[in-house]
Amino acid sequence: MCGIAGVFRFSKDAQVDPATIRQMCRTMIHRGPDDEGIYTEGPVGLGMRRLSVIDLATGNQPISNEDGTVWIVFNGEIYNHAALRQQLIALGHRYSTHSDTETIVHLYEEYGRDCVQHLRGMFAFAIWDSRNRVLFVARDRLGIKPLYYRLTRDCFLFGSEIKVILAYPGVRPEFDQAGLPEFLAFGYLSGEGTFYSGIKKLMPGHMLELSETGELHISSYWDLPIHAEREAHSQAYYVETYRDLLEQAVNSHLMSDVPLGVFLSGGVDSSAVAALMTKIRRAPVETFSVGYTEAGYSELPHARIVAQHISSVHHEVLLGRQDFFDSLPKLIWHEDEPISWPSSIPLYFVAELARSRVKVVLTGEGSDETLGGYSRYAFTLKNAALDEVYRRIVPGLVRRQISRSISDTKLIGATVRRKLGHTFLALDRDSWASFYFDNFFSAFSERDQSSLFTKEAAGHFFPGSAYAHVLQNWNRSSGEMLQRLLYTDIKTYLVELLMKQDNMSMAASIESRVPFLDHVLVEFATNIPREHQLNGLTGKRILKKAMEDLLPHSILYRPKLGFPTPWSGWLAGPQLDVIEQLLLERRSMNRGLFQRSAVERLFHEHRSHYRDHYDRIWRLLNLELWHRVCLEGDSHEFEIKDREANIASTV
DSSP states (O other): OEEEEEEEESOTTOOOOHHHHHHHHHTTGGGOBSEEEEEEETTEEEEEEEOOOSOTTTOOSSEEOTTSOEEEEEEEEETTHHHHHHHHHHTTOOOSSOOHHHHHHHHHHHHGGGGGGGOOEEEEEEEEETTTTEEEEEEOSSOOSOOEEEEOSSEEEEESSHHHHHTSTTOOOOBOGGGHHHHHHHSSOOSSBOSBTTEEEOOTTEEEEEETTOOEEEEEOOOOOOOOOSSOOOHHHHHHHHHHHHHHHHHHTTOOSSOEEEEOOSSHHHHHHHHHHHHHHTSOOEEEEEEESSGGGOOHHHHHHHHHHHTOEEEEEEEOHHHHHHHHHHHHHHHSSOOSOTTHHHHHHHHHHHHTTOSEEEOOTTHHHHHTOSHHHHHHHHHHHHHHHHHHHSOHHHHHHHHHHHHHOSSSOHHHHHHHHTSTTTOOTTOHIIIIIIHHTOSSOHHHHHHHBOHHHHTTOOTTTTTHHHHHHHHHOOSSHHHHHHHHHHHTHHHHHHHHHHHHHHHTTOEEEOGGGOHHHHHHHTTSOHHHHOBTTBOOHHHHHHTTTTSOHHHHTSOOOOSOOTHHHHTTSTHHHHHHHHHHBHHHHTTOOBOHHHHHHHHHHHHTTSSOOHHHHHHHHHHHHHIIIIISOOOTTOOOOOOOOOBOOOO
16 A cells, blocks of 8 residues: 555656655655655656555565566555466566565556456556556556546656645646536536646546557546346345355455454444454454544444444544544645545544554445445435326426425425425426435535526536536446446445545555455445345345344444534534634635625525525535645644634625
């Protein structure tokens, strides 16, 4: 595990200065505090920061093939590298290390760009092929490991974090406003774009080839296969097969030369990983949990039940309101972009807790998106079925009047309004963006955004831009509705969750692994028929049954909390005034993005309990802090506290 960086200049006479690569690597020392490695050869420079996990003695990077004509920097873990190693040795390849990194080099020698098809794991790597004068870059199938790049006429830059690219001489951070509608809706950008002009993501399951003339070719090497079951199977078949595949995945993810642990929330997913890890190792494992000083939001009691049940060595940390707010600017700096969800903050604190005991943790990320675990999946299926009946019975004019009354009437409170707003009574089935995306994801729907933006800002966006990238994945999906929902979330929402998982754990110099996202397991899970996946409004039926011999019934079948934070409760206190002052400061308003009256109205409605705007306030706060820390260079150590009034005057 490490962070990687690189430069490819498009001039035959160009020379990459090793000091430049070191400067890029220095910005991500948190990703690899154990070691640094540099390779330069004419117009190419490769660099890495290493967190030593596998082959501690000889696994330093960059690593080359036998004759030094192929060089690699690699971030991740290849869980089947031992089996691949035997095959490659039989084909005549000679190893000089015991690392999984070297296996990728020899695979590339043997199979070229098809080397990615042989890999089972999480990875982002870059290979310099000096024989063919080609740079080859690839990212794992699900997007567990990040990879960013910037291409100009003169050079190609890449890195594990955006700040690595910004460290290159002459590169300045510039805000790309094109992604603002999607961010306000979803909290993240699901396409290849970032918040920075000219900096892109290499998408999951994609590879990139770049010639010394600057010719770039990007292609997909994997997509989630969705197909109808050709043969009917019993539920017992799916339970048994899934359990076997999951146990294999957990076992493979235990590959390490350093201590491992588990992030334990007390939910089904992390509990399943911890229980299987205990079973495989036949010894107590180290578990780590985070809770809140507000006990009503804390899942610590459930985590303790699991820890006691599996006899783990258990550790806990409590997160309070002030710690939460004080850490926010620093964690936005680590993430390079606004943080999508408040749950990122406790993830960092539990990673900090784990760092004192282990270097590697396994997590339960990915189960919900592959097994239909979120209630929104079952709810949407039922909502769609009821909507069909509703449309047949109730005339369109009456339906529109009911929808408007739910939105505008003052006879109901914010809680009832929010709940009715999720149903077919308030939604337009003719617009999938409204029926699903606005219903469960969007803080600011497109309609909300039209009253939020200034006229000048709104002129930069085209209608539907908030949903364009997500709808591309929805339209590309196939199969029954549940499979289409899973496909879309795996391609969009899950990628952002994994970025959060990676950045928050690496901020604490901890490697996190996600056995639920072994791609063979994912391909099997997403093709389990709906009747075996869902039970009423709950999902993950197969996983729960598969774990009944290892976990208590009270853990497997308790209601899902979804790693909640007390964010909405904290907004009921004086912190709301502090945030409003920050967002209305002259500095904030002068960006020209949002109407002052719209921001004031949002806070007024929240205080009066007319609407619950906690998610909208989170979006705006993170966007403003990102501007200050990542674009304007404010220290990321500053605190969000009572501020002297610097409110922009009304124009």
